[in-house]
Amino acid sequence: MLEADGVTLTYGATTALRDVSLTLAPGSRTALMGQSGSGKSSLLHCLAGVLVPDHGRILLDGQDVTGLSDRERSRLRLERLGVVFQFGDLVPELTLAENVMLPLQLLGAGRAAARGRALELLGELGVADVADSRTGAVSGGQAQRAAVARALVHEPRVVLADEPTGSLDTVNAEAVLDAMVALSGRIGATLLVVTHDNLVASHFDDLVLMRDGAIDSSRTATVR
Amino acid sequence: MSTSTTLLALLEPGPAYGYTLKQNYDRWFARRRPLAFGQVYSTLARLTRDGLADQVEVESGHGPDRRLYRITAQGVGVVDEWVFAPEPPEASAAGTLHARVTVALLSGRDPADVLARQREAHLTRMRALQAQRRGSTGPELLAVTYELAHLDADLRWIEESGARLGAVREQLVAAREGDDDARG
Numbered sequence: 001m002l003e004a005d006g007v008t009l010t011y012g013a014t015t016a017l018r019d020v021s022l023t024l025a026p027g028s029r030t031a032l033m034g035q036s037g038s039g040k041s042s043l044l045h046c047l048a049g050v051l052v053p054d055h056g057r058i059l060l061d062g063q064d065v066t067g068l069s070d071r072e073r074s075r076l077r078l079e080r081l082g083v084v085f086q087f088g089d090l091v092p093e094l095t096l097a098e099n100v101m102l103p104l105q106l107l108g109a110g111r112a113a114a115r116g117r118a119l120e121l122l123g124e125l126g127v128a129d130v131a132d133s134r135t136g137a138v139s140g141g142q143a144q145r146a147a148v149a150r151a152l153v154h155e156p157r158v159v160l161a162d163e164p165t166g167s168l169d170t171v172n173a174e175a176v177l178d179a180m181v182a183l184s185g186r187i188g189a190t191l192l193v194v195t196h197d198n199l200v201a202s203h204f205d206d207l208v209l210m211r212d213g214a215i216d217s218s219r220t221a222t223v224r
Numbered sequence: 225m226s227t228s229t230t231l232l233a234l235l236e237p238g239p240a241y242g243y244t245l246k247q248n249y250d251r252w253f254a255r256r257r258p259l260a261f262g263q264v265y266s267t268l269a270r271l272t273r274d275g276l277a278d279q280v281e282v283e284s285g286h287g288p289d290r291r292l293y294r295i296t297a298q299g300v301g302v303v304d305e306w307v308f309a310p311e312p313p314e315a316s317a318a319g320t321l322h323a324r325v326t327v328a329l330l331s332g333r334d335p336a337d338v339l340a341r342q343r344e345a346h347l348t349r350m351r352a353l354q355a356q357r358r359g360s361t362g363p364e365l366l367a368v369t370y371e372l373a374h375l376d377a378d379l380r381w382i383e384e385s386g387a388r389l390g391a392v393r394e395q396l397v398a399a400r401e402g403d404d405d406a407r408g
């Protein structure tokens with residue numbers, strides 16, 4: 001379970017998040033929508049423990065992570081979260097496969113086992129053919145799919161993805177989202193996906209809308 | 225017109241019996257409302273009369289089921305013309321969505337509320353369609369993704385309209401004032 005509790009975040013004079021509270025139930029799949037600048041990435045970064053809010057708490061399985069050191073938060077992220085960033089953060093000097101192997105290796109897996117699992121996942125996402133290409137030498141959509149693979153490869157409890165199919169056409173996006181839903185279902189992971197695309201949102205059960213740094217609760221639809 | 229042309233097009237891969245045609249039609253085009261056999265045979269009779277199809281063979285005394293139909297060169301021409309003729313663009317603007325959003329803008333109601341409610345309804349349907357898509361191939365896949373794409377387009381348009389709110393509302397208000405001036 002991942003929870004934001006009264007989170008406020010400012011960048012200098014800009015208030016990006018105003019008293020945001022959100023609970024992601026275990027195994028839930030949620031789309032996070034809202035206009036450009038409404039605070040979606042900021043919220044995702046707080047939930048991921050990449051940014052520390054000015055006020056409020058981020059609770060991961062009940063533990064407040066806002067008081068932890070950078071190091072401790074990085075460790076928790078590695079162990080329990082998978083994150084796809086909006087503008088990608090694959091290591092450009094490494095191949096796609098090596099990028100996907102990283103979380104497994106950091107968690108202690110051997111090289112061969114990590115590579116096997118990485119190739120399997122890259123295959124499922126339709127980019128096996130460029131697995132051994134350097135990140136800088138593949139298309140935006142191919143890199144994006146590798147980022148999705150890296151977020152899922154270590155079977156985290158929670159997957160946070162910021163526009164994970166933003167560079168893909170509808171049919172390829174569909175394949176990636178199907179794989180994300182299937183994989184997260186298999187490992188029982190919680191999914192939060194930021195998108196501006198209703199078709200993408202329709203892959204997930206719940207919808208959360210943001211407006212001007214706050215959750216627009218009057219327009220946030222929850223099914224089930 | 226479109227049912228008969230569609231039936232005609234199903235003869236293009238090769239001659240077929242009425243029964244097979246009906247099955248193919250139902251499979252690809254009428255999953256919710258199957259064609260009646262009577263309509264299949266009356267359509268085939270009309271197509272034959274008009275020279276768009278003809279009969280390859282008639283086995284004696286076994287009823288309409290034994291008649292094998294074939295498309296003619298003229299028939300292929302008709303299918304060709306129909307497939308490539310663009311639909312009048314107004315066709316996609318049917319329904320009340322356009323009118324409702326315009327009225328919302330015109331009356332000062334928040335189109336974001338129209339969007340929110342429509343999105344809820346559309347997304348519920350789209351989620352069901354996504355689930356259906358994952359298990360489907362062929363005719364069903366085409367039908368499901370066609371509907372998904374159109375629901376998506378509706379939502380995108382409402383969103384855009386909301387974003388254009390300022391400009392659109394000014395135009396609407398100006399138009400209304402123009403009318404008032406004209407009336408004196």
Ligand SMILES: Nc1ncnc2c1ncn2[C@@H]1O[C@H](COP(=O)(O)OP(=O)(O)OP(=O)(O)O)[C@@H](O)[C@H]1O
Nearest residue numbers: 011014015016034035036037038039040041042043
């Ligand atoms: N690093 C930063 N420094 C200063 N302001 C920032 C920074 N990052 C974001 N902001 C501001 O915070 C607000 C929220 O930004 P955020 O990136 O969370 O929006 P978003 O909803 O993800 O938008 P988009 O859909 O365009 O990605 C915006 O006003 C933005 O300009």
Ligand SMILES: [Mg+2]
Nearest residue numbers: 040041042086
């Ligand atoms: Mg963003």
